[in-house]
Amino acid sequence: MKRFYNKVQIASEVKGFAIQLDGRPVKTPARNLLILPTKALAGAIAAEWEAQGEDIDPATMPLTALAQGALDQVVRERERIVSRIAGFADSDMLYFRAEETQQALADHQAEKWDPLLEWARARFDVSFHLVRGIMHESQPDETIIRLGQAVEAQDDFTIAAMLSLVGLSGSLVATLALVETAYDAQTLWSLANLEELWQEEQWGRDDLAVATREIKRAEFEAAVRFLELARS
Incomplete structure (x- = not known):
């Protein structure tokens, strides 16, 4: 245009x-x-x-796009979008740990991810089931309910940012920590990409993977900025 x-x-x-x-x-x-x-x-x-x-x-106007999403989608379909975000309470990336054959990675995940889960346990009075491998294991009902309530409590513009953030990070816990300013965005981005960064350290850089991650990082940073500006 x-x-x-x-x-x-x-x-x-x-x-x-x-x-x-x-x-x-x-x-x-x-x-x-x-x-x-x-x-x-x-x-x-x-x-x-x-x-x-x-x-x-439009690709150079990420804040405009997020605001449009808040006004056109969240306002009209708030229940559906809240449910979509809250669904990560049962499948958060932080729950899934490397198998026994990758103990070094599992130890690294525990070192970096466990403090974030401890924050969520204390903040929302919840518990988590950690899983070795990729097989799904349902989280406690109370955990799903309380994290869902934490999403529902947010305003429409925060919900619009959270929809982007949770999709890019794969973690509702990390997204809530960002919303509540318990962690900074740079730290959370590193935690969200922990396994990929670990693999790079072990086997070397994959240029295509790095390029894809940088695109996602720009989207993540735009959503973070949108969140901060909408609440300032």
Whole structure:
């Protein structure tokens, strides 16, 4: 799409802050007004629109896309999306440990992942079943319920960020730790990619895997920034 506007502005609204292009409000694909909860987030999204050249490239506007997701999807389908995020309570990446034949990796996982699980145990008063290998083992009902309640308690914009974060990290516990600022994003990204980074140390770099991980990292960092700006 060709750029069709010259000036980007932020306008105060009753429910937040709107983005205007040449005085006209921006709408989402579902025709909702793009109303942001904080001036900080509105400013960052306005900067995305301002940075567009002759052609508008949606790939360079990750914050706009996440805001659209909050307004078009989470608001209309909140129960389904919360359920999707909460589903990771029963299949969190952190539960699955290397088999006995890879004891060194299992020890590394325990060293790096167990403190994060300990944080969740204390924070949400839950317990976890750890699994050797990839066979699924259901987690305690109380754990699933309480982690699900922690997701349900978040606002729509946080839910939009969490949907991206949990998909990229494979971990609801890590995502909740980020939401609650118990861990920093860089540490959590390293923990989410622990096994892949371990394999690189053992067998060397795979350029394709690294390139794929960097793409995901950019998406992860955008979701983290969106989360921080939406709550600032």
